[in-house]
Amino acid sequence: MEIYPRIEIDINKIKHNTQVLVGLAKESNINITGITKVFCGLKEIAHAMVAGGVTMLGDSRVENIKKLESIDIKKLFLRLPMISQAMEIVKYTDISLNSEISTIKALGEAALKLNKVHSIILMIDLGDLREGVLIKDALKTVEAILKIEGIKLIGLGTNLTCYGGVIPQKDNLEILVDINKKIESKFNISLSIVSGGNSSSLYLLEKKEIPSRINNLRLGEAIVLGRETAFGNRISNTYEDAFILKAEIIELKEKPSVPTGTLGVNAFGEKPNFEDKGIRKRAILAIGRQDISVEDIAPKDSKVGIIGASSDHLIVDITDCSHKYTVGDKLDFTINYGSLLKIMSSEYVYKKFIK
Numbered sequence: 001m002e003i004y005p006r007i008e009i010d011i012n013k014i015k016h017n018t019q020v021l022v023g024l025a026k027e028s029n030i031n032i033t034g035i036t037k038v039f040c041g042l043k044e045i046a047h048a049m050v051a052g053g054v055t056m057l058g059d060s061r062v063e064n065i066k067k068l069e070s071i072d073i074k075k076l077f078l079r080l081p082m083i084s085q086a087m088e089i090v091k092y093t094d095i096s097l098n099s100e101i102s103t104i105k106a107l108g109e110a111a112l113k114l115n116k117v118h119s120i121i122l123m124i125d126l127g128d129l130r131e132g133v134l135i136k137d138a139l140k141t142v143e144a145i146l147k148i149e150g151i152k153l154i155g156l157g158t159n160l161t162c163y164g165g166v167i168p169q170k171d172n173l174e175i176l177v178d179i180n181k182k183i184e185s186k187f188n189i190s191l192s193i194v195s196g197g198n199s200s201s202l203y204l205l206e207k208k209e210i211p212s213r214i215n216n217l218r219l220g221e222a223i224v225l226g227r228e229t230a231f232g233n234r235i236s237n238t239y240e241d242a243f244i245l246k247a248e249i250i251e252l253k254e255k256p257s258v259p260t261g262t263l264g265v266n267a268f269g270e271k272p273n274f275e276d277k278g279i280r281k282r283a284i285l286a287i288g289r290q291d292i293s294v295e296d297i298a299p300k301d302s303k304v305g306i307i308g309a310s311s312d313h314l315i316v317d318i319t320d321c322s323h324k325y326t327v328g329d330k331l332d333f334t335i336n337y338g339s340l341l342k343i344m345s346s347e348y349v350y351k352k353f354i355k
């Protein structure tokens with residue numbers, strides 16, 4: 001049976017993208033952690049990242065990391081752990097990113113109970129204002145961490161661009177390297193990982209401007225969609241279409257372009273605007289806002305125009321298409337991060353692997 005809507009996932013394209021990025025990073029002595037959260041930790045895709053040369057896998061949800069248990073590679077927990085999940089974090093992951101002493105203590109207690117040592121990377125906030133200790137608090141935090149049993153501090157990390165939109169640059173990454181140096185000399189320890197961010201740090205890699213002490217990047221979007229995220233540029237020699245969305249036409253009619261009757265708000269409390277373009281040929285597809293965000297998909301047939309969507313219906317204008325579509329036909333879309341996240345999380349979109 002052919003099931004729609006579906007997302008077709010080209011495993012070889014993911015592997016290729018990983019190889020290109022791992023190769024680029026290697027020139028600067030940087031390892032890549034493959035981030036699996038946007039595809040909910042699906043094992044088939046994670047395997048492609050491993051085959052492409054990542055040295056770790058990382059995810060922000062324990063549910064996803066559990067799916068990767070059988071893959072023999074180190075697992076990094078990305079979101080700051082919840083104290084309530086300390087046991088599971090220690091059980092299923094090797095390393096977690098942290099910024100709170102009380103949480104690190106809980107992880108230490110869990111590790112002792114499980115007869116393990118849990119490794120952590122201390123996150124430093126370089127100004128993006130999401131997670132991490134402020135620069136001025138780094139040394140005293142390390143001092144406290146080093147006293148906690150069951151915990152091994154193995155590195156420093158930072159996360160930029162995700163919240164505040166702060167772009168990684170040579171100067172803010174140099175601050176991370178500088179803190180690392182101070183910590184190593186003050187406490188006479190050596191840290192094995194200095195993790196310089198996510199897909200927004202890639203443009204620096206291409207320019208060879210990442211400070212040399214940084215030896216790890218955590219890449220999700222760049223691998224799956226072939227795009228860096230500081231400026232939204234394509235990465236050369238990578239595929240942007242490893243994921244293709246296909247949705248089926250369930251109605252196709254000529255209708256006016258402006259609704260008839262008194263206009264209130266739509267199902268989402270918005271007041272839509274309509275431009276009168278006369279009678280247009282419109283198709284309804286069986287997919288909606290429960291599965292995608294409308295701004296984050298692009299029809300492969302460039303003559304298809306997206307009109308709008310409700311929870312379960314996507315309305316498109318096909319008046320200008322040269323292809324003669326009929327009810328039952330499928331339309332293809334490339335997608336970007338926002339929609340990929342929704343599609344992979346939606347149980348209503350069938351996941352089809354192309355090998």
Ligand SMILES: *Cc1c(COP(=O)(O)O)cnc(C)c1O
Nearest residue numbers: 035078159198199218219220221
């Ligand atoms: C999601 C995430 C990443 C990966 O981000 P991309 O932009 O997909 O590369 C890296 N680090 C942390 C802490 C994250 O939450």
